Amino acid sequence: MLTKNTIKFMSLRKFFFAVAVVLMIGSIASLAIKQLNLGLDFTGGALIELNYAEPADLESIRGTLADAGWDGAVVQNFGSSRDVLIRLASENPDLGAEIARLIQTEEGGDVTIKRVEFIGPQVGEELRDKGGLGMLLAMGGILLYVSLRFQMKFAVSAIVALVHDVIFTLGVFSFFGLSFDLTVLAALLAVIGYSLNDTIVVFDRVRENLRLMRKTELEEVIDIATTQTLARTLATSASTLLVLFALYFFGGENIQGFALALIVGVGIGTYSSIYVSNGLLMTMNLTREDLIPPQLEEAAVDDRP
Structure with missing residues (x-):
């Protein structure tokens, strides 16, 4: 049950989810109108x-x-x-x-x-296609991994949050006309891994609390789980951002794009781990029964008199 130290994150989920939707629409609009300022790695x-x-x-x-x-x-x-x-x-x-x-x-x-x-232009086009394919394969692998480790509703929530993070980061580069090259693409793949790790930590605690707090509503379970992992999330994000800001300001112009993409990705990834992925769990009405393996459900039915 909720304590005085529990932060009621989900009470504001609709507002912050709407903010995430607006950011997504703005990023997609920028990508469609201004597009990405592709570097020589992709254009030749x-x-x-x-x-x-x-x-x-x-x-x-x-x-x-x-x-x-x-x-x-x-x-x-x-x-x-x-x-x-x-x-x-x-x-x-x-x-x-x-x-x-x-x-x-x-x-x-x-x-x-x-x-x-x-x-050459052909080499650049090949790099662009392989980079996009690599990102899609990473997303597919994550969907499979989370669905096997948790449940499909968790997997869908995680993938939507990751897509949100990637599109927003791309939108920032598109809106400001920043050069998008292979180092930025590598940073995007790193953002996917970082954001997923953040989300998995929260999901683990949500799953555990759902099994322990049998009479507690899902909203309260998510609030408690997020509060319990908040210190770890903030410590990880803060320490990572310190390194990234050092790279951005002192690492030279050649690495600034890489560092900036990670700074944006880490910031928006922390946001999406709390409000996008968790908010979607509530929207899809996650229940304790969703966490029961199908074979156990069938066994329970067979054991009935």
Whole structure:
């Protein structure tokens, strides 16, 4: 039964569930209208890595490229202020070498070409397709795992919460026009695992409490279970976010997309573990009978006189 220390999470479930629905609709709308700003990993293009004797002036490099007709180039530091990474979307395999020569000519002898690479459009399309397939397979495996460990209602709730987390994270990248590359895709897969772990911890306690608190309503059982796991959830989220913020601010621009995707995913994952997955359990009217294995039900019927 509820105690004075139990937080009544489910009393506000309709409001927070509505917020989750609005976030989903907004994210889907952004993805449909603005779409994702796919990086070179998925679109194909040239990548040039340069090393300067002194800290590089990124604005000067952008101006040089803009004057040459490449105002859409991504110019960023890579590892240190003297290392520069240039990315350009193009189907010309010789573009990287041309840009490198252009920069070297404009900047004089203070710049050294360290690397020139080209990713073809077909390779980028293949990476995009395999990344999407990998995410779908991960979702399918999770659905199977949760349905076997718990019950189908738990599995549906977990999958809906995970889809919510992924779509919201994609929506953030779409809305702000942030580059979506392989590191961000890897972060999304990590978000799926992190969010599922959070949800499983709460589900475990809900299942246990349903068996122990036979006369307690489902709403109270979920409130108690969530309160019991809240300290663990907040401690895990806070410690994870500390590391991710450190990566975002001090890890360099090359890893910022990865760190940001995880920051958004961890935050929204904590939210969905409490209100989306648990709220769906109530919407689907989870009962104690749902947790009884079918073979036990049949045995109980057979034993009747």
